Amino acid sequence: MIRNQWYAVLPSKAVKKGGILSARRLGIDLAFFRTEDGIPGCVADQCTHRGAALSKGKVKGGCIKCPFHGLEFETDGRCRFIPANGISSKEDISRYNVRHYPVREANGILCIWYGDNDLAAGEPPFFGGYIDDTYAYSEIEDHWNSHYSRSIENQLDVVHLPFVHYNTIGKGNKTLVNGPKVIVEGISITTSANNAVDSGQKPKSAEECHINPTFVQFKFPNIWMNNISEKIKVMIYFAPVDNENTILYIRFYCKLSKIRIFNKIVAYFGKFGNRMIERQDKRVVETQIPGASALKSDEKLIPGDRPVVEYRRIREALKREAGQM
Ligand code: FES
Ligand SMILES: [Fe+2]
Missing domain, CATH: 2.102.10.10 (Rieske [2Fe-2S] iron-sulphur domain)
Incomplete structure (x- = not known):
C-alpha cells in the first residue's frame, strides 16, 4: 500500500x-x-x-x-x-x-x-467536473481474491478487451492495439482504447492516437472512472482489504433524463451490466502471479501495456515520496 x-x-x-x-x-x-x-x-x-x-x-x-x-x-x-x-x-x-x-x-x-x-490533509480525490449530484447511481460490490494493484491495472488494460470481454464490451475481434494514448497529469492517468480488427496493418503509435470521448481515468490511490458518455459513467473504488484481497465498489451513474426516477431506474439496471463485465475480469485477474504488481518485474510487457506501466511508475514514485523504498 x-x-x-x-x-x-x-x-x-x-x-x-x-x-x-x-x-x-x-x-x-x-x-x-x-x-x-x-x-x-x-x-x-x-x-x-x-x-x-x-x-x-x-x-x-x-x-x-x-x-x-x-x-x-x-x-x-x-x-x-x-x-x-x-x-x-x-x-x-x-x-x-x-x-x-x-x-x-x-x-x-x-x-x-x-x-x-x-x-493528513486535503480532500480525497474524486471525479469532480465529470460526476456530481445531478446523476443518479446504483452501486454493487464484489470481493476479488487479488491485490488491489492488479484489479486497478485491469481497468487500465486495453489489450484484454477482445479476449476477456469477447462477447460483451470487447465484441468485434478488435485484437490489434493502436497506441494507446496515455495522458498523465499529477495523480491521474487517462487513456482510451483505439483497438482495431487486424487486417495486416501496422498498429498506430501512441502519438498517432488520441483520447476518445469514451475514456477511462484513474486517480491514485484507488478510484477509477469510465466516461462512457456525457450522461453515463461507471466508477469504481478499489478498497484494499489486505495483500490478497480487494473489494470493488462499482457504481453506475446516469443522467440521461431530467426525470430523476428515470435515471434511477436506468442506473438500477446498469448495475447488472457492470456485474457481468467485472465477473469476466475477476475470473482472470485472480489468477495473476505474483499477487501484487511492480515496476521492476519478470513480466514481458508489450507496447499496449503502456497505461499499466504508467500506473506502476507513479505508484513507485508515490511510495518513494512516502519513504517506503
Ligand atoms: S475496556 Fe476494552 S478490553 Fe477492557
Ligand atoms: Fe475488463
Whole structure:
C-alpha cells in the first residue's frame, strides 16, 4: 500500500448513525463508527486496555464504547472515560488512546488516511467536473481474491478487451492495439482504447492516437472512472482489504433524463451490466502471479501495456515520496 494517501474504503451508507462496522482495510482490522450526530470515526479494532474488539461495543455520547470494560473513545481515538476509575478520577488517561485513522466523507464514500496522521490533509480525490449530484447511481460490490494493484491495472488494460470481454464490451475481434494514448497529469492517468480488427496493418503509435470521448481515468490511490458518455459513467473504488484481497465498489451513474426516477431506474439496471463485465475480469485477474504488481518485474510487457506501466511508475514514485523504498 502507498502510505500517506486518502483511500476510498466503504460506502457511507454502510455505517449508520449510532452504528459500528467492523471491516478489514489496508491490512488492518478496523472499527468504523458513526456518532449519533452523524460524524464518522475509524479506529483500530483492538481496545488498548485488554485487546477486545471495539467493533463489538456500541456508540454512546459520540464515542465508541468497548464491550469488555466500557472504555470510551472519541472519533479521534482519544480515550474519554474509564468507568472503573470513576467519574471523579482526574488521572491523565491519554496513554489509553487508541490508534485512529482520519476519515473524510464525500460523494457517499468514506475515505481513510493511511500513513502518518500528522500529514493528513486535503480532500480525497474524486471525479469532480465529470460526476456530481445531478446523476443518479446504483452501486454493487464484489470481493476479488487479488491485490488491489492488479484489479486497478485491469481497468487500465486495453489489450484484454477482445479476449476477456469477447462477447460483451470487447465484441468485434478488435485484437490489434493502436497506441494507446496515455495522458498523465499529477495523480491521474487517462487513456482510451483505439483497438482495431487486424487486417495486416501496422498498429498506430501512441502519438498517432488520441483520447476518445469514451475514456477511462484513474486517480491514485484507488478510484477509477469510465466516461462512457456525457450522461453515463461507471466508477469504481478499489478498497484494499489486505495483500490478497480487494473489494470493488462499482457504481453506475446516469443522467440521461431530467426525470430523476428515470435515471434511477436506468442506473438500477446498469448495475447488472457492470456485474457481468467485472465477473469476466475477476475470473482472470485472480489468477495473476505474483499477487501484487511492480515496476521492476519478470513480466514481458508489450507496447499496449503502456497505461499499466504508467500506473506502476507513479505508484513507485508515490511510495518513494512516502519513504517506503
Ligand atoms: S478490553 Fe476494552 S475496556 Fe477492557
Ligand atoms: Fe475488463
